[in-house]
Amino acid sequence: MLTLYHAPLSRSTRVVQLVAEMRIENSVEIRLTDIARIDGSGARDPANPHPEGKVPFLVHGSVGIRETNAILLYLTDLYPETPLGRPVGHPGRGSYLSWLFWYGNVMEPVYLAERLGLSDPAIARTWRGTDEAAATLGAALAQHPYLVDDMFSAADLLIASTYGWFRDLIPEDPAIRAWVDRCLDRPALTGVLERDRAAMADRTERAPA
Numbered sequence: 228m229l230t231l232y233h234a235p236l237s238r239s240t241r242v243v244q245l246v247a248e249m250r251i252e253n254s255v256e257i258r259l260t261d262i263a264r265i266d267g268s269g270a271r272d273p274a275n276p277h278p279e280g281k282v283p284f285l286v287h288g289s290v291g292i293r294e295t296n297a298i299l300l301y302l303t304d305l306y307p308e309t310p311l312g313r314p315v316g317h318p319g320r321g322s323y324l325s326w327l328f329w330y331g332n333v334m335e336p337v338y339l340a341e342r343l344g345l346s347d348p349a350i351a352r353t354w355r356g357t358d359e360a361a362a363t364l365g366a367a368l369a370q371h372p373y374l375v376d377d378m379f380s381a382a383d384l385l386i387a388s389t390y391g392w393f394r395d396l397i398p399e400d401p402a403i404r405a406w407v408d409r410c411l412d413r414p415a416l417t418g419v420l421e422r423d424r425a426a427m428a429d430r431t432e433r434a435p436a
Contacts, residue, residue, distance in 0.1 A: 229255045229302075232275050232284040234262040235423035235430075239283035241388050242298050243423075245381055247415035249302065249309045259426060296327045299381040311381045319375040326374050326382035330389075334360050338389055338396060361398035368402040372409070383410050 231246065233239040246255050260275040262282055271280035277293055285292040285301065292301050303312025313323035337354045340346075350356075364386070367374050373383050387410035390397045397407055 230286040231255055231257050231298075232260045232277060232282055232286075233257050234260055234269070234282045235426040236420075237262060237264075237282055238295055240419060240423055241295055241385060242283040242285070242302075244413075244416050244419045245299055245302060245311060245384060247419055248381075248384065248413070249306060249311055251302075251306060251309075261430075294331070296331050296385060299385055300324070300327055303381050310378055311384070313375060313380065319380075322375045323380060323382055326380075326386060329363075330382075330386050333363075334386060334389060338393060341396065342393060357396065357398075361400060361403060364403050364406075365398070365400045368400075368406050372406070379410070379413075387411060 231239070231242060233243055243257060246252055246257070260272040260282060261269050262275075262280065263269050263271055275282070275284065276286065276291060277284035281293070283293070283295055283298055285298045287301075287305075292298050300312075303309055304314065306312070307314040313319040317323075333354050337350070337357050337360050340350050340354075341357050364374070371377055373379050374386065375382055383406070387407055390407045391411050397404060
């Protein structure tokens with residue numbers, strides 16, 4: 228049995244969506260936890276074993292896995308029959324790995340810098356910017372309807388999630404916009420978001436005045 232520590236409407240929502248997309252809900256216990264949020268709400272949950280009190284955190288036996296892209300890779304490799312991953316030997320494996328790690332190494336830093344209004348020559352030299360990130364996405368989507376190939380993958384789920392949070396930053400490229408729409412209009416994501424919103428509302432109602 229796997230255990231996923233999840234805070235509603237947070238980065239771990241993406242992992243809960245993956246669990247739903249893979250249809251492995253019976254194999255993963257989703258344990259709701261609290262986190263300290265950017266707006267000052269919430270607090271670290273001592274029951275959450277993540278070393279920094281964050282989410283997502285996946286526990287498999289005695290092993291703990293952190294960082295979203297690592298967890299997505301772990302789960303899709305653990306269940307290689309799922310169409311959400313690309314197993315070793317698959318022709319799309321290299322592209323799949325590249326997109327998963329491009330997200331954390333390039334995309335998230337440049338979009339957070341953009342949102343926070345940070346500008347520095349070191350940022351431009353190291354990660355480039357959102358225009359370059361959009362060009363990279365656009366070039367891939369000019370070849371396939373999804374990033375790796377013709378099928379939705381955990382890489383699409385992860386990277387498109389950025390635009391779920393920052394819809395005003397979706398590039399004007401029609402291919403990217405159509406891809407974002409396809410990725411964010413999935414029944415699994417709709418269901419997860421509904422449950423997350425309900426859980427957040429419940430916690431607000433139970434919070435002491």
